[in-house]
Amino acid sequence: MTTPQVQEAKASQRKAVVNDFSMTVATMNGSGSQTSNVTLLRALFKMGIPVSGKNLFPSNIQGLPTWYTIRVSKDGYLARRETHEVVVAMNPDTFVADLASVAPGGAFFYGDHLKFEINRDDISVHSFPAKLLAKESGAPANLRDYVANMAYVGVLAHMLDIDMDKIREALEYHFDGKEKPIALNMGVIDAAFAWSTANLKKTDPYRVEPMDKTSGFIMADGNTAGALGAIFGGVQFVAWYPITPASSFAEAISQNISAFRDKEGQDGKTYAIVQAEDELAAIGMTVGAGWSGLRSVTSTSGPGISLMTEFAGLAYYAEIPVVVWDVQRVGPSTGLPTRTSQGDILSTHFLGHGDTQQILMIPGSAQECFEFGWRSFDISERMQTPVFVMSDLDLGMNQWMTKPFEYPEQPMDRGKILWEKDLEALKEPWMRYKDVDGDGVPYRTAPGNRAPQSAWFARGTGHDESAKYSERADHWEANMDRLVRKYETASQYVPGPVLQTRAGAKIGVIAYGSADPAILEAGDYLAADGLATDYLRLRAVPFTDEVRDFIASHDKTYVVEMNRDGQMHKLLLLEYPEMAAKLSSLVKYDGLPLSALWVKESLQAEEQK
């Protein structure tokens, strides 16, 4: 075992590493550590340091291991990293592995109630009396277990130079200014900070300094951002069924809509939110509301999406606007419900029976979750069809440093909906499914339109242009062909891709959603290694012309995604078979957020083949 004096001597020879490390806290699910973790994250963010936080948690209420990782990056890289320089261990079940996970030269902190042999001399090791500090802070006996995790906040504040004022600011935000819990938690942090100052000597190089790289940014999770976006999109009806990791989307609408929408003197609510008995009912209600002219949304994840299949097909065919917010997770049915994935792409695009092409919107940041929250209504009503917003657990449930939400400046697009006066003004008789404008999108009416000629009968069975029952082959084919035209029209309305180019790049990378930070970071590493890459971030299916041009203009394009079968790669092959030889698939499907190192090394390995 190396003595502290030796460690100190070694550390003095090392150069300080400022604002550039990864920190992981290992705790038990349900132990109250989330408050400590987000307090650390937010305090660092308020110090102006780019940060990202990722909660790797079990599908369990209490007791199983959980990790919270904070990436601190002066360069603004926000992807998950495999290595951790600062590790805090509070869980005996994972202590040995946590100790082993510290990068050489890093720092290891642990609660002194954990009695384990320390078998490493290449890192700095510190224990601290978490429970004692909770007691000495004056916390009531019945609350000490809940606030003991605050001890590591105080210890890290001292050892990493985190600004205590920013920690207090973070707690004030977390507890919405309620002084009692703030004082309780701050008491433990202060006690730990003082104890650490008196008892611990820093021997590792990792620390933080204030900088100014977060001004103009906010911290938000994708589900709340999407929910607020839906509110700004004029959401009128929500039906949902609880499922991890999508529940907080609907819950955030419930919690916030009144504050944004209800006005003094208003004669009633402008919205309704129903918790359904299951996913089948959730989408059924949403479809019913969409048919009746409301901006209607449901939220779910993969297993719920599969239950929604039949309604999705019906809504596609009957041409009913509805938004489905899919927060993707790993696996079939139960799978890994608290791990992230991009595994619903293929099944959702083709969701339905027979020939179906569903519109997908794929946000890549919390800000885009907000934007797609309102834009998805515009597109679904404009196109009279379901729109699936493909978020994922990482984007939806973790805190992201993101640009502030922007007010939707353009008026709401209610699409081709006719009310009484519109029908009166028509020169030709209105027909529900007639392609008047040649764009495949017919005109619709909604229940409550009192014009006698306005009613139509929504159905899954064959119909003619008047929505009347028909089994005629020509009617069926004409309708199906019009739906294809409509899908092609949709490519003019969906958000186009985001491009990042480098001079002389002959290799392209296509990715989407929460893979974005890892791709951006990997691009820099590859360029530093002499391989320039261009990057196209997809934001929707159907694809726009920019996607075709991107593939065509590169020698080779890698489609990087987080599913086993390269689902977006397959969709691109279907869309652009003539360019199939130019497209390669790079996939990772371990349930963890993508890392830049993996992207870089995998791409380099492919290039060396």
Added chain:
Amino acid sequence: MPNIQLNLVGLSKNDYRGAQTTLCAGCGHNSISNQIIAAAYELNIVPEDVIKLSGIGCSSKSPAYFLNRSFGFNSLHGRMPSVATGAMFGDHTLRALAVSGDGDTTNIGMGQFKHIMRRNAPMVYIVENNGVYGLTKGQFSATAEMGLRLKYQGVNHYFPVDVVQEAMASGATFVARSFAGDANQVKALIKAGLSHNGLAIIDIISPCVTFNNNDDSRHSYGWGREHQEPLHDFTYVPREQEIQLGEFPEGTTRQVEMHDGSTIVLKKLDRDYDPTSRAAAMRVIEESQNEEVLLTGLIYVDTERPSLTDIYELPQGRALNRMTDAELRPGKDMIEKANAMMF
């Protein structure tokens, strides 16, 4: 000029009709459609003020055969209740009228059926109950009586689901049963249901002329197929007469011969029966089961419980689907509030 009788809203009965039925001749469902037309006409309902919904099955085709000027939704098997629930919020000033079958409601749809009653959605929900699947040509439904024999499936070994009992157990606020051939009672119950602010379940026994019959009966589909000339289409369906009860006073019992030659016993509730008593409703349902009779009439009604749309505090007389952008989208200043909510 023919003398066309107009109701108080200036409409003739024809204004309440729908497309030509494609159900079998003699099907009880058509009688029910006729009574829906009559009830709406007599209640002076404007068809544009009604939405009509259904699931899948013979029964669920029927909304096409009445109220042509009403918006309709022929949804999915067993999942009409959820579509109806969402649709009611579009314009809560509309009345909803739904038609389902026993397969649609008590097999695949049992869950949604129970939940829409829990929610007391303001809707007339008619179950056209014939005990079989018609469109898939003659399988048992969950309401089929124990011991019933069908050609391809043999004997039904299971205890039947009683729609009325399920409705009571689920807290329905209007529970009624009738027989398709009892035109007056069907019409009266539909009119009462349309006036109820809550979910009105009307379980209507509606004999299937084609499949709920025995092969050894000369009126049966099976017998007809066995004995038809080879030139006939094998899907030939014999034409049957609709069963009509005629006058059927309260408090009396009537035996009804079905198309297959079997009989059911209908018992109409007494005129002095109090349908507002839940205990009385449960008692008479239990008694009717013990007596092996089908009790008809308004069995239970609760006019106090708020309906689904009541509890959502929707605007008085204004539809959500008429809301303007200004009413729906928070003002520009509110974006600061949204960002301030974040950290």
